[in-house]
Amino acid sequence: MGKLTRKQFDLLVLASEAALPAQRTLAEKLDCSVGTVNKLIGELTDAGYISDGTITNNGLEALEPYRAKRAVFLAAGFGTRLVPVTLNTPKPLVRVNGKRIIDGLIDAVLAAGIEEIYIVRGYLAEQFDQLLYKYPMIKFLENPAYNESNNISSAMCARYFMQNAYVFEADLLIRDPSLVKRYNYKTNILGIKTDRSDDWCFTVKDGIITGQKVGGIDCYQEVGLWYVDADDGRKLSEHIKLTYDMPGGKERFWDSAVFECFKNEYKVEIRECKEGSIVEIDTFKELKQLDKTYDV
Numbered sequence: 001m002g003k004l005t006r007k008q009f010d011l012l013v014l015a016s017e018a019a020l021p022a023q024r025t026l027a028e029k030l031d032c033s034v035g036t037v038n039k040l041i042g043e044l045t046d047a048g049y050i051s052d053g054t055i056t057n058n059g060l061e062a063l064e065p066y067r068a069k070r071a072v073f074l075a076a077g078f079g080t081r082l083v084p085v086t087l088n089t090p091k092p093l094v095r096v097n098g099k100r101i102i103d104g105l106i107d108a109v110l111a112a113g114i115e116e117i118y119i120v121r122g123y124l125a126e127q128f129d130q131l132l133y134k135y136p137m138i139k140f141l142e143n144p145a146y147n148e149s150n151n152i153s154s155a156m157c158a159r160y161f162m163q164n165a166y167v168f169e170a171d172l173l174i175r176d177p178s179l180v181k182r183y184n185y186k187t188n189i190l191g192i193k194t195d196r197s198d199d200w201c202f203t204v205k206d207g208i209i210t211g212q213k214v215g216g217i218d219c220y221q222e223v224g225l226w227y228v229d230a231d232d233g234r235k236l237s238e239h240i241k242l243t244y245d246m247p248g249g250k251e252r253f254w255d256s257a258v259f260e261c262f263k264n265e266y267k268v269e270i271r272e273c274k275e276g277s278i279v280e281i282d283t284f285k286e287l288k289q290l291d292k293t294y295d296v
Contacts, residue, residue, distance in 0.1 A: 202222060
């Protein structure tokens, strides 16, 4: 059959999760007509990807190029704005209501069937070893330049692992683990639709990110949870290094390779999520609001 269309992909993913429901229900889930659903089922049945509403082994093989195979956590930074709690603890290891921030992300990754996990560490690096008791599959990547550069130095350490990969800022408090999906059609990043933002945000047209900036109206607030597909991951391994080697490159964020330096090479989808489903804890004040034990 070749590459799946977007609708074929969406239906096949639903079939991988459970037996397909009635066509009218499928039409609502896929936002299309019952006639389109009937046509899709016929195409996937003829290809041998589904049988009687159930995915086949051939169907699972057809989804394999879209499966998330690894996760990369950028966790080397100091976490200046979370002082004093980060004076002795890396920000991803800070506990919120008794649970380390990064644990929620790793648990979501494992629930999606991803067991190839890399953590780029720098500040108080040895403290991340404690994760191995619970997550022995973790591999650490050392970032010796974390203290003299922005997070692009962490991306440099992990750039060969960013294919079919989730790339996380490691300080995100995830409340909806289903945001980490087993299958993704193409490269995307999470965003929260908002009327106004003073933070990093995206302009979007027809579901594709057209620009990145600080502050905006009628935009998507950026959430540091990426999925990078195989084709974009191969390009990124080169583009991150080229960006890093540019004048001032060490001071850049890693995603400037995508949205600024080589923006014509990428079409990144926005994947909308609800406010509160995943939270970046920027300041100690915000941490105290989430966990009253810090409010002393």
